[in-house]
Amino acid sequence: MNAGPSPRLRLTVLMVLGLALALGSFWYLENTRKELADMLPKGQRTEPDYFIDRFQYVRMSTTGQPRYKVSGVKMTHHPLDDSFQIRQPVVRSLGDERPPMTIVADRARLEDLNSRLHMLDHVRVDRPATPQSQPFRLDTEQLLILPDEDIMQSDQAVEMALGNARMSGVGMFANNATGELKLLSQTKVHYPPPTTR
Amino acid sequence: EKADAGKPTNIEADQMAYDDVKQINTFSGNVVLKRGTLIMKADKMVVTQDPAGYQFATLTGVSGGVATFRQKRDGGSDLWMEGQGERIEYDGKNELARFFSKAKLKRLEGSKPTDEVEGEFISYDSRTEFFSVNNTANGGSKPGAGRIKVVIQPRPESKGSK
Numbered sequence: 001m002n003a004g005p006s007p008r009l010r011l012t013v014l015m016v017l018g019l020a021l022a023l024g025s026f027w028y029l030e031n032t033r034k035e036l037a038d039m040l041p042k043g044q045r046t047e048p049d050y051f052i053d054r055f056q057y058v059r060m061s062t063t064g065q066p067r068y069k070v071s072g073v074k075m076t077h078h079p080l081d082d083s084f085q086i087r088q089p090v091v092r093s094l095g096d097e098r099p100p101m102t103i104v105a106d107r108a109r110l111e112d113l114n115s116r117l118h119m120l121d122h123v124r125v126d127r128p129a130t131p132q133s134q135p136f137r138l139d140t141e142q143l144l145i146l147p148d149e150d151i152m153q154s155d156q157a158v159e160m161a162l163g164n165a166r167m168s169g170v171g172m173f174a175n176n177a178t179g180e181l182k183l184l185s186q187t188k189v190h191y192p193p194p195t196t197r
Numbered sequence: 198e199k200a201d202a203g204k205p206t207n208i209e210a211d212q213m214a215y216d217d218v219k220q221i222n223t224f225s226g227n228v229v230l231k232r233g234t235l236i237m238k239a240d241k242m243v244v245t246q247d248p249a250g251y252q253f254a255t256l257t258g259v260s261g262g263v264a265t266f267r268q269k270r271d272g273g274s275d276l277w278m279e280g281q282g283e284r285i286e287y288d289g290k291n292e293l294a295r296f297f298s299k300a301k302l303k304r305l306e307g308s309k310p311t312d313e314v315e316g317e318f319i320s321y322d323s324r325t326e327f328f329s330v331n332n333t334a335n336g337g338s339k340p341g342a343g344r345i346k347v348v349i350q351p352r353p354e355s356k357g358s359k
Binding site: 134189 | 203205206210211212214215216218220222224246249250251252289290
């Protein structure tokens, strides 16, 4: 008279069920934790990851000609946005088709795969006179250089000297390739009295 | 007045665009040029400079506006010359102002005009204070081209003759 499954069988089934449940939940837990780990950035570095002391590099034009030489006291790489902070940057334009120009500042930020160079604090641009063009000097607190397009622009106050004229304004744009120089607002120009009478 | 010749030239405007290749400077928006007592205003002004440092400026009004000119005259404390035209060409070396199309020139004592002249072209030499008027905008004279109007105010009795 064995009416239902034997107690031994029932016990075994119960144990198997329990084991499956335990293993299942363990497998489920493992999976969720792994997914979570993938989603999380791999220990994103916010601090600089390397720097270069007393550096100098040459930026080529899109056609491979040396276009700008950039040097400085220290260049620190920031992985978060792949940008560089530069101390005491010096930028010299290269190439013999245009007069050499030197740009210095207290600091600079290089970003967008080194295609945008923000010169910051006590920015000074100097271009000596040549037979074709007058001497040029510019002072501002912020200047963006786009080496590939040979463009310099600022949205702050600028003071300029061009030949014997003194100029000032707010907002400036210069295309060194075409020789175009613009002041965007509050323009003031002073020409000294002529030399001979 | 003659003393203006040795004075610096100051320009104010909204914007400036300089062409380094052609060495031409273009000013636009509320343009004001000052040189001693000389004041010229326009919407747009193109300036070139000769090696000696003299400026040559062409001032134009925009959409029917005019360029204006005002300068003190020698020989009195409050004598002025005022002019306007759709275009003014100013030669900073010879101090010659040439007014083109709808040109007007007025001599003033204080704010009272003493003589007035209108025509298509007026040339004013501010050194000799001599001006000439022609009836075509390019400075020549052609019969039937346009009328010249001159208003000469009567001079007050000179004090001595009373």
